[in-house]
Amino acid sequence: MGFPGAVADREHADYVLVGAPLDISTTFQPGTRFGPDRIRRFAQTYDDYDHRTGLFFSDLGVYDAADCRAWDDAPDYLDYLGGTLVDAVRDGAVPLTLGGEHTVTAAGVRATDPDVLVTLDAHLDLRDEYDGNPWSHASVCRRALDGDPEGAALGSVDGTADRLVVLGGRTGSPEEWERAEEADVTVVPPEDVAAWEPNFEGEDVYLSIDIDGADPSVAPGTGTMEPFGLSSREMRDVVRAVAPHAVGCDAVEVNDRDDGQAAALAGKLVKEFVYSHADSN
Numbered sequence: 001m002g003f004p005g006a007v008a009d010r011e012h013a014d015y016v017l018v019g020a021p022l023d024i025s026t027t028f029q030p031g032t033r034f035g036p037d038r039i040r041r042f043a044q045t046y047d048d049y050d051h052r053t054g055l056f057f058s059d060l061g062v063y064d065a066a067d068c069r070a071w072d073d074a075p076d077y078l079d080y081l082g083g084t085l086v087d088a089v090r091d092g093a094v095p096l097t098l099g100g101e102h103t104v105t106a107a108g109v110r111a112t113d114p115d116v117l118v119t120l121d122a123h124l125d126l127r128d129e130y131d132g133n134p135w136s137h138a139s140v141c142r143r144a145l146d147g148d149p150e151g152a153a154l155g156s157v158d159g160t161a162d163r164l165v166v167l168g169g170r171t172g173s174p175e176e177w178e179r180a181e182e183a184d185v186t187v188v189p190p191e192d193v194a195a196w197e198p199n200f201e202g203e204d205v206y207l208s209i210d211i212d213g214a215d216p217s218v219a220p221g222t223g224t225m226e227p228f229g230l231s232s233r234e235m236r237d238v239v240r241a242v243a244p245h246a247v248g249c250d251a252v253e254v255n256d257r258d259d260g261q262a263a264a265l266a267g268k269l270v271k272e273f274v275y276s277h278a279d280s281n
Helices: 032-041 072-092 101-113 137-148 175-182 233-247 261-279
Strands: 015-020 062-067 094-099 115-119 163-167 185-188 203-211 245-253
Touching: 015 032, 015 072, 015 261, 032 062, 032 094, 032 175, 032 245, 032 261, 062 137, 072 101, 072 245, 094 101, 094 261, 101 115, 101 137, 101 203, 101 245, 115 137, 115 233, 137 163, 175 185, 203 233, 233 245, 233 261, 245 261
Parallel strands: 015 062, 015 094, 094 245, 115 163, 115 203, 163 185, 203 245
Antiparallel strands: none
């Protein structure tokens, strides 16, 4: 089952969608391996036409490249996935990744080499390692900023972001909050997200939508639920605001532990990203 409306052929695609069902470091409720297929499935009911922009999704050049099969060596998989995404970038397309645990964002950042990484996320994900693992989903923003902890490039794809903006961040370890105080990190708590406005003049942005940025009442199908989160409308407004500046996007941390609420939200936000990005170009 492909993503609905992703009917372009690869050669002429403006957006290339790739499933990344990585599910090896989830710390509470696993199941992100089912995320890409669930997002595709629960997006089936959405209309092709978007009244706000006047655009039809099926006219916007989206190609679904299916899943990039995952295995249990995260650095090796991220290198392979990054190569798949950079192929799309080199062809002039915008990569769209469906996760999969949040670790896959590192591959999107490598492929696009953005100035800014913007995450919708409950967690800071700035740990240098979690349970001894520097490639945990809890370390993905640290890797995106600081690169490989061993200081080695993996393959030919090794971009990093210059700064990080976490929208909806509301929990983290003392080490993470300390790292967040540095000049290259901005954390916007949930209560301030509605008033937040992007300031990306001349900068390329990569947008990562971690579905646990939403309140668990909105999206319970995720690994590490964190109360007091964002509404679906607040997440939508962020996606609409950031998309015109973006060179890539992902939706991650959807699992199979609910009745489709998390997947439905993720699929809708991916469509909102494409509509808003296409409408601005």
